[in-house]
Amino acid sequence: MTAPATLNETLAVVLARSFADGEVGFTGLLTGAAAALFGTGIPLAAMELAKRLHAPNLTILLAGCYHNPDFSEIDRLPDSEHSAMLRDLPCEAQMVDYPGQFVLKRGDVSFGFSSAVQVDRVGNINSVCVGPHDRPKVRLVGPILQPEHMTLFRREYVMMPHHDRRNFVQKVDYVSGVGYPGGLEGRKKLGLDWGGPCLVVTPKCIFDFDREAGLMKVRSIHRGVTRQDLQDATGFDLGDLSAVPETEHPSESELEILRHHVDPRGVLMPAL
Amino acid sequence: MTAPATLNETLAVVLARSFADGEVGFTGLLTGAAAALFGTGIPLAAMELAKRLHAPNLTILLAGCYHNPDFSEIDRLPDSEHSAMLRDLPCEAQMVDYPGQFVLKRGDVSFGFSSAVQVDRVGNINSVCVGPHDRPKVRLVGPILQPEHMTLFRREYVMMPHHDRRNFVQKVDYVSGVGYPGGLEGRKKLGLDWGGPCLVVTPKCIFDFDREAGLMKVRSIHRGVTRQDLQDATGFDLGDLSAVPETEHPSESELEILRHHVDPRGVLMPAL
């Protein structure tokens, strides 16, 4: 009998089911074990799985540049975006210039994955600073490509490797990626044509959005996580969680493909 | 004793003397014997001559793309801009994209050469139409790069292979390259930061400009051309030509270099 799905596998399958055929999916190349797993490894496994199921024409943009790379001959994920290793990784196209193959501002990217230090109730994300901008308590790396992820990509998966009160806050200290302030109407008023977060994926749960109202809500809770655990780890009120289901499980065949074809050597999702 | 300079040689020398070291000179690749000679061949000979005299650091942009090409192994000038022949012509850099190596809008091009069907008193040029634009008597090729030549290049040499009343007109039927309407002040009012025609070179004379007043005037008349010939061939009043000198002559050494080093095989300036 097949061993039960790990959390990583479960998340990869949930993501895979949400991709449509022909879409273009963009990952960064995150570093650090947990961030790399959530921001890069699980998304890549999910896309590779989807390509073997219902979405053979999905295009993977590894590190935002390398089209449909071939992982079959590498032992670990690259940890440098524009290095000799990625230059030499077999793929179908390399983006080496901007504007490049995918036309960012025309919305060629169907979905992306980002990470952040803070996420708030309306789905804004922050990687710039904790505390006031001009004299922050903690200065972070900066907005990077988050502004583009959250507006120019058609939708965004926010991948949060940690789920603590300091990460899930009432209001982010700096909006470096825009969620749904004022809901869909609010985004329209801000001049944003499309895009925004669709799911927020954490080690405890999966959030989706009431996009009209502009509010993040718990879509499912992972097996083994109690409703109380989840609320305690979250810096804003999650409301009544009694009707929230457990996160959907992979099927036998999804797990089989994931384990034996997508990532047989644990390159994409190494055991931490 | 050296044979006297031909008109082509004289023009090449006049042009060469006007180039400064370190400048960047742009030729198109004109076709048709007379146009190719005036628009491409004589300018190239002039630049190659200047490189051997006072301007070794001048950069030649053949057909606007091919940096300092090596003509030593070709028998005739190319007659196609983006052909296999130019791809394979040895040079120091190929511009294969826009924006490319020379930064057009920052004024990297010091001077260019253009041709036109009409030139008028203030130095406007026209290659779009004769007669009204919406129902022209003669439709020509279009503005091509003339708008850029006359504003974004630092200065322009207008090379006119023919000097007739139909070419030198009071007012062009369509301004596809701007001269000095209203003089320097006029250009400033039009929002133009630099550039404009410096010389107009014809088989009969060389014009320069009173840039303050914005008027073309005869700088010199070629040997063998009478003042009456010149006025008769020009569609506007040239004023009192009595003090206008004959076009300056090449020196012995300039001619020697031109004939024996720049164009010993008549590739750049074939005898027509």
Place this chain on the structure above:
Amino acid sequence: MSKAPLVSKLISLPEAARRVPNGARLALGGFAVYQKPMAFVRELIRQNRRGLTVIGSANSFDVDMLAGAGCLSRVETSYVGLEKHGLARNFRRAVEGGRLKVVDYPEMACWDRFRANQDNFDFWPAKFLGGNDVVTYNDEIKTFPCPITGRTLHAFPAANPDVVVIHAIAADEQGNVVIPARRLLPQSGDVLMGRSCEHVIVTAEKIVPKSFIKRHARFVELPSYRISAVVEVPWGSHPTPTLGRYLSDDGHLDSYVEASATDTAFAAYLDEWVRRPADHFAYLDKLGSAQLSRLTDLGSLA
């Protein structure tokens, strides 16, 4: 587990041409007399397309042939001419006869208009249009103050093609397009156009397998998701050249130019070379293998 088959975007030339409706804004790749999608142009004529607007950077036989066949109502470009082959006489007659409107743009402004679409802007700024009659005769060009300095600038409109058609050397059935390493300006223009529109049709000298694409990954400048349809059309830019495959067919172009002297002679040319041949291969057979072979460009063997 083997992956599911990929979607093929390969269609026939007649099918591809049917995707350009009457009245469409059509951008044709290539530049001046180089690498024009001429087989596609001939198919449009065979299908008797009407009322097209062609948007380009520099045009030649593409626009001239369409003008001569009465397919065009408007051209937006910087140049319509045949370079060493002279003026575009069908085009001239159509414009002088009031049957074809030309909207003139400076050459690099034509590129900028596609750059605007690539950036999803509706306009592109310009500092160099003052005093130029391209503004006088184009009320789509506006002035506006620079939002930083206040200086008055011109804004010209994005190209806004409905359909882009380019001719390339190689593509796979999914629409991954290879641009050869030794490219020149026309090939870059094709890449830019291919990034300016959501409906891009590629005619390719050769449909190649995925292994070829992977071996040339650095040169796949237009990936599958940018391309709507692919057509295999060897010699597809004839009589204009395709860099790395064949040179300009100057002999054929001379006969073209001669025929373009009058409407009657050109109608005969169209009958002979466009309408009467059953399809593109009948056209190639009519040219003959000797003539085609002579045109070969070896490209680079390095």
Place this chain on the structure above:
Amino acid sequence: MSKAPLVSKLISLPEAARRVPNGARLALGGFAVYQKPMAFVRELIRQNRRGLTVIGSANSFDVDMLAGAGCLSRVETSYVGLEKHGLARNFRRAVEGGRLKVVDYPEMACWDRFRANQDNFDFWPAKFLGGNDVVTYNDEIKTFPCPITGRTLHAFPAANPDVVVIHAIAADEQGNVVIPARRLLPQSGDVLMGRSCEHVIVTAEKIVPKSFIKRHARFVELPSYRISAVVEVPWGSHPTPTLGRYLSDDGHLDSYVEASATDTAFAAYLDEWVRRPADHFAYLDKLGSAQLSRLTDLGSLA
């Protein structure tokens, strides 16, 4: 007749660094942790430069080292971090201590700011900034109506560097710079920066003869007339990589990161690795031939 000698733009590293005055707006090439002109950065620190603004697309050790040495007053970029090596701790302390102002821009907006200078515009339009705090904290970003559609757009200011410094593999004494065929995004950023400013300094792994330039004409993306000065600096991006020559020196970077934990430890690092070595070659000798050799990247032999 032989031509006159060409002007050499070759100068020493100290001379080159002196061309960046206190208070200058300095754009540093490379991207994130890749191919940063680190030898040039170290020379600026040796010369005790003050009050610099660094403008970039994504920054790392370059900005962190300058911040740790007190050279900076302002940074305009999308990212300052060390990727797999963690946060940029000197930078963090300087910002958190109020000694360094950061103007945050979205990543591709950073590129667009240089594209603006390349097009000689004072601004670049954007449709995607609504609701983002990059606007809240930056009064140089303006709104304006699209001159064609009337829609409200943002305009962010051009990068406006006083000096651009990039590190490349090869250049000749005249400043023709070769970008290798197998380049990636950082090398394209260098090309863009090199086309955005009239004062461009190139540090090059190797000064090559004109024959090398001619053999690589397709790859001379920054020609002589774009370049103000050239410096020969082998291993000039160390400890960051130069694609096609050497990899990242992760061992050295670990010791850097460790030293950056406190001001005191970092001052000791700067003394040891920047101020005490007599020049760049003393720095390389201190690293030692074994360590340098291990880093070699063969690039492509094809």
